[in-house]
Amino acid sequence: MQTNRRTFLTAAGVSALAAGASALQGQTEKPLRIAIIGTGHRAWAHLAILKNLPQYQVVALADPTPPNLDRAATLAPGAKTYTDYHKLLAERNDIDAVIVITPSFLHSEVTVAALNRGLPVLCEKPMATRVEDANKMIEASKKAGKPLYIGFQKRLVPATRKMHDLAAAGEIGQVEFVSANLFRGDWNPESWKYTDPKTGVATNWRYLTFTEGSAILEDGIHEIDSLNWIINGKVAHVTAAGGNNVYKDRETVDHAAIIVEYESGVKLGFDFCLFGQDTGPQARRMVIIGSEGSMMPENGKVAIRSRKGGRAAKYVEVTDNTPKSVTAQEIGSALDPETYQQYLLFEKTVRAGAPPLVNPEEAKNAIKLVLLAEKSLRTHRIMSWNDLPA
Numbered sequence: 001m002q003t004n005r006r007t008f009l010t011a012a013g014v015s016a017l018a019a020g021a022s023a024l025q026g027q028t029e030k031p032l033r034i035a036i037i038g039t040g041h042r043a044w045a046h047l048a049i050l051k052n053l054p055q056y057q058v059v060a061l062a063d064p065t066p067p068n069l070d071r072a073a074t075l076a077p078g079a080k081t082y083t084d085y086h087k088l089l090a091e092r093n094d095i096d097a098v099i100v101i102t103p104s105f106l107h108s109e110v111t112v113a114a115l116n117r118g119l120p121v122l123c124e125k126p127m128a129t130r131v132e133d134a135n136k137m138i139e140a141s142k143k144a145g146k147p148l149y150i151g152f153q154k155r156l157v158p159a160t161r162k163m164h165d166l167a168a169a170g171e172i173g174q175v176e177f178v179s180a181n182l183f184r185g186d187w188n189p190e191s192w193k194y195t196d197p198k199t200g201v202a203t204n205w206r207y208l209t210f211t212e213g214s215a216i217l218e219d220g221i222h223e224i225d226s227l228n229w230i231i232n233g234k235v236a237h238v239t240a241a242g243g244n245n246v247y248k249d250r251e252t253v254d255h256a257a258i259i260v261e262y263e264s265g266v267k268l269g270f271d272f273c274l275f276g277q278d279t280g281p282q283a284r285r286m287v288i289i290g291s292e293g294s295m296m297p298e299n300g301k302v303a304i305r306s307r308k309g310g311r312a313a314k315y316v317e318v319t320d321n322t323p324k325s326v327t328a329q330e331i332g333s334a335l336d337p338e339t340y341q342q343y344l345l346f347e348k349t350v351r352a353g354a355p356p357l358v359n360p361e362e363a364k365n366a367i368k369l370v371l372l373a374e375k376s377l378r379t380h381r382i383m384s385w386n387d388l389p390a
């Protein structure tokens with residue numbers, strides 16, 4: 001499966017894929033009518049982006065938390081609101097696709113329900129909090145014959161997708177060693193609160209292992225997925241150390257150092273820290289080192305240094321066809337043109353049957369890698385790929 005994706009993407013190039021998708025914007029077809037299930041902070045960002053995409057019409061919203069649902073409704077005039085997504089799915093026959101933006105532990109349940117209604121799904125990352133749940137989503141997609149697209153939009157960061165294409169073209173020889181990190185501030189304190197039915201205690205869903213799965217599933221998984229996509233190999237072993245050095249008020253960790261060994265011998269080192277608020281340009285760092293040289297994003301370009309070429313870099317331009325109205329649009333605390341690009345690709349998947357850029361098997365492998373790291377840091381053991389279900 002991975003080889004097929006690589007062959008397809010090498011031939012087309014990811015940038016070409018996105019450009020092809022934008023050709024569908026001609027408005028000759030009716031807008032795709034979508035329902036959004038889960039209308040918290042991330043959904044508000046989606047809705048702000050969707051305002052720039054006339055090929056979509058948001059017709060329904062579902063969320064059990066009235067203030068969040070009301071806020072989403074103001075961003076999607078004309079959409080009908082539901083406090084129970086089951087009612088939405090049972091009642092509406094006019095929907096072309098469902099967007100799932102609930103807390104991560106509900107992704108599988110909601111996605112499977114939508115696919116069982118015969119609807120294509122764009123589900124936010126991480127795909128699920130357990131491998132078994134990811135498998136249920138893949139099965140439901142196959143059974144329904146409807147696409148499942150997992151929202152790893154950061155593959156579409158221009159420098160990342162350029163590095164993917166350059167690696168596939170052998171620009172730095174064989175990729176052999178990868179180093180990356182995510183240093184960021186704490187989770188949003190306004191996140192939805194999960195109420196434990198046994199105790200009645202309501203807790204930020206990002207603090208609990210049951211609802212978040214792992215802190216690295218919540219962020220850091222973007223980098224891990226993008227790097228897996230670039231490395232394009234099978235994981236053999238995962239080892240990690242981590243814990244709660246600063247935030248003692250939760251189950252989920254606030255830092256981790258992860259080492260991944262691929263069957264091919266490639267090593268990936270990834271550092272994650274949730275109390276690293278002010279690390280600036282070093283906050284999301286990626287260096288890809290191959291047998292013939294290295295590459296990394298630098299000043300909006302990809303810097304390539306040849307092993308034989310001394311310290312001088314060759315800079316490769318990256319292009320982005322996202323309209324200025326989106327690239328200049330600050331949503332929450334960030335710019336997010338990649339989510340715009342993701343909607344262009346999803347449209348192509350729904351209308352023209354294009355394979356999702358993020359194959360669900362690859363999305364499952366990303367969560368499996370992270371869950372193995374979580375298991376390793378809890379048990380102080382080196383994990384093998386088969387220590388979690390296939």
Ligand SMILES: NC(=O)c1ccc[n+]([C@@H]2O[C@H](COP(=O)([O-])OP(=O)(O)OC[C@H]3O[C@@H](n4cnc5c(N)ncnc54)[C@H](O)[C@@H]3O)[C@@H](O)[C@H]2O)c1
Nearest residue numbers: 038039040041042063065068101102103104124125191192
């Ligand atoms: N791709 C990205 O860059 C990115 C960024 C942020 C969040 N996310 C993902 O988006 C998802 C949501 O994150 P968020 O920041 O919006 O969280 P949030 O806490 O702000 O919002 C979650 C929403 O889900 C709702 N919800 C809870 N139970 C529900 C149910 N049974 N049915 C429908 N809705 C339900 C809550 O009421 C709340 O409004 C998470 O999976 C997160 O990992 C992705």
